[in-house]
Amino acid sequence: MKKLLLLLLFLTLVNADTLKQAVSASQVKKNVAKVMAVYDWSDSLEELQKEATKKNKMIFWLQVVGELDGGL
Amino acid sequence: MQKHFISGLRNIAGKTNYAGTSNTHLPSYEAVTVTNCSGHHNVQMFFMTKDARVVNCLPGFWNPEAFLSEAKLAVSLNKLYHNTKLPISQRNELFLNTHLEKAFFSDAKLQKQSKLQGFDVKNIEKRKESDFKRVHAFIDTGLKSSDQVLHERMAERPFIPFELFDTAKYIDMGRKKYKYNKGVPGHEKPMRRNRRRNRS
Numbered sequence: 001m002k003k004l005l006l007l008l009l010f011l012t013l014v015n016a017d018t019l020k021q022a023v024s025a026s027q028v029k030k031n032v033a034k035v036m037a038v039y040d041w042s043d044s045l046e047e048l049q050k051e052a053t054k055k056n057k058m059i060f061w062l063q064v065v066g067e068l069d070g071g072l
Numbered sequence: 073m074q075k076h077f078i079s080g081l082r083n084i085a086g087k088t089n090y091a092g093t094s095n096t097h098l099p100s101y102e103a104v105t106v107t108n109c110s111g112h113h114n115v116q117m118f119f120m121t122k123d124a125r126v127v128n129c130l131p132g133f134w135n136p137e138a139f140l141s142e143a144k145l146a147v148s149l150n151k152l153y154h155n156t157k158l159p160i161s162q163r164n165e166l167f168l169n170t171h172l173e174k175a176f177f178s179d180a181k182l183q184k185q186s187k188l189q190g191f192d193v194k195n196i197e198k199r200k201e202s203d204f205k206r207v208h209a210f211i212d213t214g215l216k217s218s219d220q221v222l223h224e225r226m227a228e229r230p231f232i233p234f235e236l237f238d239t240a241k242y243i244d245m246g247r248k249k250y251k252y253n254k255g256v257p258g259h260e261k262p263m264r265r266n267r268r269r270n271r272s
Contacts, residue, residue, distance in 0.1 A: 022104040032099035041081040045124060045234065048080045052122035058150050060077040061118040061234070065085045071098040072114065
């Protein structure tokens, strides 16, 4: 069976053009670090709502089994 | 994404009745392509208005281009939600139409990217009823792709607040759990079939 691709998501958030096929382990590591650095991941939906209202932005809420930078 | 969204993250392991189980995929592992919606119980991506009403939801992993197309759709639905010139009933109707159009006009490339995985196909086919089953004049003509089904499901859920969104039902696209022979490199567990072979 195929391996799950965690980094499709990460690369999507960074740059859609970066992903065509499989991604090497070193590239995956870099992408994860970038996504963790570029995005401010809040764990409180309540806080996000307040911030979204203040900044007049939408909310992107990601639910995963595991941790983005600790393994899924 | 940064222009339109602020982001939040929740680890659902053991916290929801719909969370799947995951093998170990560390950030230091190689990654490969899978079809859209694979891992539907392990990943859910919600696009919401600022007051946390769901305008789109993608279960599982997604192809980057398809993901961006879905994010753009969410942005347009957000504009619709805030368009107070239209009565709520009309906004709901446009929400429904937008998602149904997206399902109906899904192109061949996207459908190919969004095919269910084999074990999910088997699971769905065993069911007496499923919205994945495409039936014309009482004749079964196969299964819809996951992108089509998710938009049909979203069409039934116009601007639903996140706390009322029935995620378990929405992301049901086959099996909740499955086994495969991967894990920490060098420590893969042998499949039952192989274990028997190794014993004999």
